[in-house]
Amino acid sequence: MNxxxxxxxxxxxxxxxxxxxxxxxxxxxxxxxxxxxxxxxKNIPIAPGNRIAITCGSRGLNxxxxxxxxxxxxxxxxxxxxxxxxxxxxxxxxxxxxQKKVLTQYGITEEAVGAPVVSSMEVIKIGITDxxxxxxxDKNACEADGIILYNRVKPHTSFxxxxxxxxxxxxxxxxxxQKGADATHFLKYExxxxxxxxxxxxSLNNLNIVCxxxxxxxxxxxIAEIHVSCKDEILAxxxxxxxxxxxxxxxxxxxxxxxxxxxxxxxxxSGTGMDTNIVxxxxxxxxxxxxxxxxxxxxxxxxxxxxxxxxxxxxxxxxKYMYDRIDFTNTYLNTLTSTEPSSSRVxxxxxxxxxxxxxxxxxxxxxxxxxxxxxxxxxxxYLEEVYMSKAAVEAAVMPxxxxxxxxxxxxxxxxKMILF
Numbered sequence: 427m428n429x430x431x432x433x434x435x436x437x438x439x440x441x442x443x444x445x446x447x448x449x450x451x452x453x454x455x456x457x458x459x460x461x462x463x464x465x466x467x468k469n470i471p472i473a474p475g476n477r478i479a480i481t482c483g484s485r486g487l488n489x490x491x492x493x494x495x496x497x498x499x500x501x502x503x504x505x506x507x508x509x510x511x512x513x514x515x516x517x518x519x520x521x522x523x524x525q526k527k528v529l530t531q532y533g534i535t536e537e538a539v540g541a542p543v544v545s546s547m548e549v550i551k552i553g554i555t556d557x558x559x560x561x562x563x564d565k566n567a568c569e570a571d572g573i574i575l576y577n578r579v580k581p582h583t584s585f586x587x588x589x590x591x592x593x594x595x596x597x598x599x600x601x602x603x604q605k606g607a608d609a610t611h612f613l614k615y616e617x618x619x620x621x622x623x624x625x626x627x628x629s630l631n632n633l634n635i636v637c638x639x640x641x642x643x644x645x646x647x648x649i650a651e652i653h654v655s656c657k658d659e660i661l662a663x664x665x666x667x668x669x670x671x672x673x674x675x676x677x678x679x680x681x682x683x684x685x686x687x688x689x690x691x692x693x694x695x696s697g698t699g700m701d702t703n704i705v706x707x708x709x710x711x712x713x714x715x716x717x718x719x720x721x722x723x724x725x726x727x728x729x730x731x732x733x734x735x736x737x738x739x740x741x742x743x744x745x746k747y748m749y750d751r752i753d754f755t756n757t758y759l760n761t762l763t764s765t766e767p768s769s770s771r772v773x774x775x776x777x778x779x780x781x782x783x784x785x786x787x788x789x790x791x792x793x794x795x796x797x798x799x800x801x802x803x804x805x806x807x808y809l810e811e812v813y814m815s816k817a818a819v820e821a822a823v824m825p826x827x828x829x830x831x832x833x834x835x836x837x838x839x840x841x842k843m844i845l846f
C-alpha cells in the first residue's frame with residue numbers, strides 16, 4: 427500500500443467547521459400519557475386471559491422502552507398476558523438467540539418492560555399471494571390470542587410506495603421472520619411496494635390484530651406523533667402517517683456534495699446501514715432522491731450491527747479497520763434475504779481513515795481544494811451536528827448555524843479520524 431499512500435498524500439483535505447442543522451422539531455411532550463389515552467379511546471378488544479404478542483423490531487426507536495412498557499401495562503390492565511416477539515425478518519444473524527440479543531442491546535428485556543421476550547424463527551404459513559408468494563408469520567404470534575403491531579413509520583431506503591416502513595412492512599417482513607422475509611423480497615425491490623401490501627392484507631385478514639401503534643419521528647429523532655390504529659384502520663391511516671414522516675425527516679443541507687464521509691453505518695441506524703434518502707446513493711432502481719453525492723467514504727460499523735456491513739456497497743472507499751470488522755455471514759444472509767447484492771459489495775479498501783478522505787478528494791472532480799463541498803456526518807440518523815467545508819457551508823440550501831472556527835481534520839497515530 428505504500429505506493430498508494432504516496433499517491434494519496436498529494437491531496438489535501440479541506441478545513442472544516444462544525445455546523446448545526448435546523449430541522450422540524452414537532453414533539454409529543456408526553457408520549458406515555460398520549461399512548462394510554464389513544465389505546466383507551468380505541469376500546470382495544472383484549473379479554474381477560476388473552477395472550478397478546480407485541481412486535482419489537484431491530485431499529486433504534488426513540489423512547490423504545492417506555493413505549494413498549496406502556497403497551498405491556500395496558501394489556502395487563504385488561505387482564506391480558508403480554509409477551510414480546512422479535513419482528514425483524516432475518517436480522518440478528520437469522521437465529522432466535524440473535525434476535526433476542528438485538529432487543530437486549532436496546533434494553534428491551536422482561537426486567538425493563540414487564541413482559542418476556544419469546545423468540546423463535548419458526549413460522550406458520552397462513553396464505554399465498556396472487557403472485558404465488560407464501561405468507562408466513564412467527565409461530566408464537568400466530569398462536570397468540572391477539573397481536574399488537576408496533577413500529578415507526580418512515581420512508582423506506584430501497585423502494586417507493588403508498589406503504590413503506592411501518593406496520594404493513596412489519597407484518598409482511600418483520601413478523602414473517604427469515605422465511606417470510608425471503609418470500610416477500612423474492613420478486614425484488616421493484617415489486618416490493620405491491621408485495622408488502624398483498625402480504626399485509628392477507629395477514630390482516632387471517633390474524634387477530636388487535637391494534638397497531640405507529641410513531642413518527644422529527645428531524646432530531648424524537649417522537650413527533652404517536653397513533654393507535656384499530657385493525658380496520660391500518661390500511662387507511664398508514665399512508666397519511668408516511669406523508670407526515672416525509673415532511674419531518676432530516677437531510678443534509680446541500681443538493682450536491684463532492685465528498686461525504688459517514689463515520690459509521692449499522693443495522694440499528696438503517697436497514698441499509700445508512701439511510702439512502704440522506705446520502706443520495708441507492709442500491710436499487712426502485713428508489714431515488716436525496717443529494718447528488720460524488721464520492722462517499724464510510725469509516726466503521728457500529729458495535730450493535732455485529733459485523734453486518736449491509737450498505738457498504740454504496741460507498742466508494744472504506745478503511746482496512748472497518749473491513750476487518752465485517753462479519754460476512756451476517757452481511758450476506760441479510761443481502762440474500764433482501765435480494766440486492768450491490769448493497770454488500772466491498773468498496774476499495776485503503777489503509778486508514780485519512781486515506782479514505784484523500785481518495786475521495788482525489789476523485790471528487792474539483793480542481794481547486796477551496797471548491798470542494800465536503801461534509802462529515804456521524805451517521806444518517808444523527809444529523810443535527812455535522813462538519814462542512816467552507817464551500818459546503820456557502821452552498822447550503824436550508825438554515826444552518828456554524829459553530830467555532832474552521833480547523834483541519836484530526837487523525838490519531840493510526841490514521842483514524844478523531845471527531846465524533
